[in-house]
Amino acid sequence: MPSETKVYYPNPNFSKNAYINSFSQYREMYLQSLDNPEAFWGEIIKQFHWETPVEYDNFFRYNFDIRKGPIYTKWFDGATTNICYNVLDRIVQRGYGDKVAYYWEGNHPDDYSRLTYRKLLEEVCKFSNVLKSKGIKKGDRVAVYMPMILEAVITLLACTRIGAVHSVVFAGFSADSFAERVIDCGAEIIVTADGVWRGPKFLGLKSICDQVMDKCARRNHNIRHCIVVAHLKRVTSPDNSQKSNKVHMKEGRDIWWNDAVADSSITCPPVWTNSEDPLFMLYTSGSTGKPKGVLHTVGGYMVYTAATFKCVFDYKSKDVYWCTADIGWITGHSYGVYGPLANAATCVLFEGTPFYPDNDRFWTVIEKYKVNQFYTAPTAIRALMKYGDDLVRRHDVSSLKVIGSVGEPINSEAWLWYYKVVGGEKCSVVDTFWQTETGGHVLTPLPGATPMKPGSATFPFFGVQPALLDESGKEIEGEGEGYLVFKRPWPGIMRSLFGNHERYEATYFSKFPGYYCTGDGARRDADGYFWITGRIDDMLNVSGHLMSTAEVESLLTEHKAIAEAAVVSKPHPIKGECLYCFVITSNETHFDDNIKKELSLLIRERIGAFATPDVIHNTPSLPKTRSGKIMRRILRKVAVNDRNLGDVSTLADSTVIETLFASRPVCS
Numbered sequence: 001m002p003s004e005t006k007v008y009y010p011n012p013n014f015s016k017n018a019y020i021n022s023f024s025q026y027r028e029m030y031l032q033s034l035d036n037p038e039a040f041w042g043e044i045i046k047q048f049h050w051e052t053p054v055e056y057d058n059f060f061r062y063n064f065d066i067r068k069g070p071i072y073t074k075w076f077d078g079a080t081t082n083i084c085y086n087v088l089d090r091i092v093q094r095g096y097g098d099k100v101a102y103y104w105e106g107n108h109p110d111d112y113s114r115l116t117y118r119k120l121l122e123e124v125c126k127f128s129n130v131l132k133s134k135g136i137k138k139g140d141r142v143a144v145y146m147p148m149i150l151e152a153v154i155t156l157l158a159c160t161r162i163g164a165v166h167s168v169v170f171a172g173f174s175a176d177s178f179a180e181r182v183i184d185c186g187a188e189i190i191v192t193a194d195g196v197w198r199g200p201k202f203l204g205l206k207s208i209c210d211q212v213m214d215k216c217a218r219r220n221h222n223i224r225h226c227i228v229v230a231h232l233k234r235v236t237s238p239d240n241s242q243k244s245n246k247v248h249m250k251e252g253r254d255i256w257w258n259d260a261v262a263d264s265s266i267t268c269p270p271v272w273t274n275s276e277d278p279l280f281m282l283y284t285s286g287s288t289g290k291p292k293g294v295l296h297t298v299g300g301y302m303v304y305t306a307a308t309f310k311c312v313f314d315y316k317s318k319d320v321y322w323c324t325a326d327i328g329w330i331t332g333h334s335y336g337v338y339g340p341l342a343n344a345a346t347c348v349l350f351e352g353t354p355f356y357p358d359n360d361r362f363w364t365v366i367e368k369y370k371v372n373q374f375y376t377a378p379t380a381i382r383a384l385m386k387y388g389d390d391l392v393r394r395h396d397v398s399s400l401k402v403i404g405s406v407g408e409p410i411n412s413e414a415w416l417w418y419y420k421v422v423g424g425e426k427c428s429v430v431d432t433f434w435q436t437e438t439g440g441h442v443l444t445p446l447p448g449a450t451p452m453k454p455g456s457a458t459f460p461f462f463g464v465q466p467a468l469l470d471e472s473g474k475e476i477e478g479e480g481e482g483y484l485v486f487k488r489p490w491p492g493i494m495r496s497l498f499g500n501h502e503r504y505e506a507t508y509f510s511k512f513p514g515y516y517c518t519g520d521g522a523r524r525d526a527d528g529y530f531w532i533t534g535r536i537d538d539m540l541n542v543s544g545h546l547m548s549t550a551e552v553e554s555l556l557t558e559h560k561a562i563a564e565a566a567v568v569s570k571p572h573p574i575k576g577e578c579l580y581c582f583v584i585t586s587n588e589t590h591f592d593d594n595i596k597k598e599l600s601l602l603i604r605e606r607i608g609a610f611a612t613p614d615v616i617h618n619t620p621s622l623p624k625t626r627s628g629k630i631m632r633r634i635l636r637k638v639a640v641n642d643r644n645l646g647d648v649s650t651l652a653d654s655t656v657i658e659t660l661f662a663s664r665p666v667c668s
C-alpha cells in the first residue's frame with residue numbers, strides 16, 4: 001500500500017473557473033465519451049478546419065483482436081486537413097496573429113527572444129518552401145537533430161505543412177544511434193544546428209551529423225541535404241570561447257539555414273492530407289531495449305493532443321505555459337508544440353538545463369515569464385528537491401496554477417514536495433501517464449475536477465477505457481493489480497511502427513488479443529484510482545510475493561537521507577529472488593550502516609519481512625536514458641556483476657556504469 005493515502009482536493013477558487021470543474025462533471029463527460037464517441041469527439045472536431053469534412057458513418061474503425069485479422073485504427077478516415085494550417089493559419093485568422101507563440105529562453109540567461117503566431121507562420125512557410133526546393137514531398141521523411149531553438153519548431157511545422165513526415169532524434173544521441181535511426185526511417189535530409197551549449201557543456205551537432213552522414217554513406221544510404229542553423233554565433237557561451245566557425249560544410253550537400261531561407265516566400269499553401277496519412281514518427285526512449293519507431297497520423301493526433309492539452313492544463317488565453325521536455329521526446333511534440341499551438345497558447349521554449357547557471361534556473365524562468373502551467377519530469381523534481389526549499393522560496397512562483405509530471409512514476413515524497421513547495425499548496429498536480437505510443441495523456445487528473453492522491457495518475461482521459469488483466473488475460477474487476485491495457489482506441493493512439501507492422505502487432509497486441517498492452521503494470525485502489533507500478537519487465541518476485549519497483553522505491557525515498565532509489569531483483573538460492581536496492585543520498589548526507597539499517601527496517605515494517613533487502617548499494621548516480629528515466633535492466637546486470645549489458649546506446653552517461661560496478665558493496 002502506498003504510504004500517502006491522503007486525498008488533496010483541487011483549489012476551489014481554481015475549480016470555479018476551470019473547464020471541467022467537478023468530479024461529477026468529469027464522470028458524466030467520461031461516460032458520454034465511451035457511450036457515444038461520435039457525439040463526444042464530433043463536438044471537439046468542429047473547431048478545426050477540415051478541407052474535406054469528416055463523414056459520420058466513417059468516424060472511427062478499428063481491430064484490436066489479432067485473431068480477427070490485422071490490427072488497425074482509423075479516425076476520421078477520408079476527411080482531409082493539415083495540422084500546420086490548424087495550429088497556425090487558423091489561429092491567426094481567429095485574431096491571435098500578434099499573440100506570442102513562443103518565448104525562447106536560451107541556455108545563458110542573457111539570451112532570449114520571442115515569436116508571434118503571425119511571424120511563426122511566415123517562418124514556417126519560408127522553410128516549407130525550402131524543403132520543397134530540395135525535392136521533399138508528401139510522405140518523405142525528414143530527420144531532425146536540433147537543440148531547443150525556434151527553428152526546431154519551425155522545422156516540424158514546415159514538414160507537416162507539405163505533408164512530409166518528421167523524425168526527430170534527441171540532439172544528444174551519439175552518431176551511431178542517430179545513424180541507426182536515420183537509416184531505419186529512410187530520411188535523405190537532415191536539419192540540424194552547428195552546435196549548442198547545454199549548461200556548461202558543448203555539443204558539436206554538425207560534426208556529429210558529419211559522422212552520421214559518413215556512416216550512412218558506408219551503408220549505401222545517401223543523405224542529399226543537410227540544412228544547418230548557425231546558432232552558436234548568436235548565443236553567449238559559458239566560457240566565452242568562439243566555437244562558431246569550426247564546422248565543415250560540404251559543397252552541394254550542406255547549406256546554412258539563413259542562406260536557404262533568404263529568398264524564400266513567406267507564403268506556402270498547405271498540402272491537404274488524409275486524416276490517416278502519416279504525420280510523424282518518433283523513436284521511444286529505449287528504456288527497455290531497442291527503440292521502436294512509433295508512427296502517428298494527422299487527424300486523430302491533432303484532435304487528441306488539442307483536447308488533452310486544453311483539459312489537463314486548463315489553459316486559458318492569457319496564460320503562459322511551459323513544458324520543459326525536449327522536442328526530441330513525445331512530450332516535446334504533443335505538449336511542447338502541437339497541443340499548445342492548437343489552443344493558441346503562449347509557450348516558453350527553454351534551451352538549457354535546470355542547473356545552469358545555478359540550481360534555481362527553473363524557478364528563475366517561472367518568475368521571469370510568470371508561468372501559469374509548468375510541466376516537467378520526476379527526475380528533475382527529485383534532483384531539484386535535493387537542493388532544498390530555499391532555492392524555490394527565493395523566487396516568486398505564485399503565478400503557477402497547474403503543475404504537471406510525466407515520464408516515470410512520481411514517488412509520494414517528490415509529489416508532496418512539488419505540491420507544497422513549488423505549488424504552494426494551491427496548484428493541482430497533474431501526474432500524467434502516457435507513452436510515445438499513446439500520442440497524448442491517457443491516465444491523468446483534471447486540475448479542476450479530480451481529487452488527487454500523491455503518486456497516482458488517477459483516472460482515464462475521455463474516450464480511454466483502461467483495464468487490468470491477470471497473467472491469464474482475465475480482467476480484474478475492482479481493486480487489484482495487473483497488466484495495464486486499453487480496450488479500444490482513442491484518436492491519438494499510434495497506428496504502426498514505421499516499416500514494421502508485424503513488430504507493432506507482436507509488441508502491443510499479441511499477448512492479450514483484443515487489447516492494447518502498455519507493458520506497464522498498474523493497481524486500482526478501492527476508490528478506483530490507478531497507480532502505475534512500473535514496467536512489467538521490472539516486477540519483483542520475492543519468495544512468491546509480487547512487488548512493484550515503484551512501491552519499494554517510493555518507500556526508500558521517504559527516508560530523509562535518500563534522494564533517489566532504484567530497486568531490482570537478484571536471483572537468490574532460497575527465496576528465488578531478493579531485493580537489491582540502489583540509493584543516492586541527499587545533498588551532503590554521508591551514507592553509513594545506520595542509514596542502511598533504518599532503510600531495511602522501513603521496508604520490513606511497511607511491506608513485510610519477506611521484502612527485507614539483501615543488498616543496499618549506495619551510489620552517486622544511476623543509469624538513465626537521455627530522457628532521464630532509470631534503466632533498471634542495467635541495474636539487474638550490476639546486481640549480479642555481469643558486464644554483458646546489451647544495447648546501451650540510449651544511456652545518457654556511460655561513465656555511470658564503471659561507477660556502479662566500482663561501488664558494488666563487498667559480498668553482494
Ligand code: ATP
Nearest residue numbers: 284285286287288407408409432433434435436532
Ligand atoms: P521504450 O519503450 O523504448 O522502453 P520508454 O517506454 O521509456 O522506452 P516513452 O514512451 O518515452 O519510452 O515512455 C513511456 C513510459 O514512461 C510508460 O510506458 C511508463 O513506463 C512511463 N511513464 C510515463 N509517464 C508516467 C507516469 N505519469 N507515471 C508512471 N509511469 C510513467
Ligand code: MG
Nearest residue numbers: 284288435519
Ligand atoms: Mg515504452
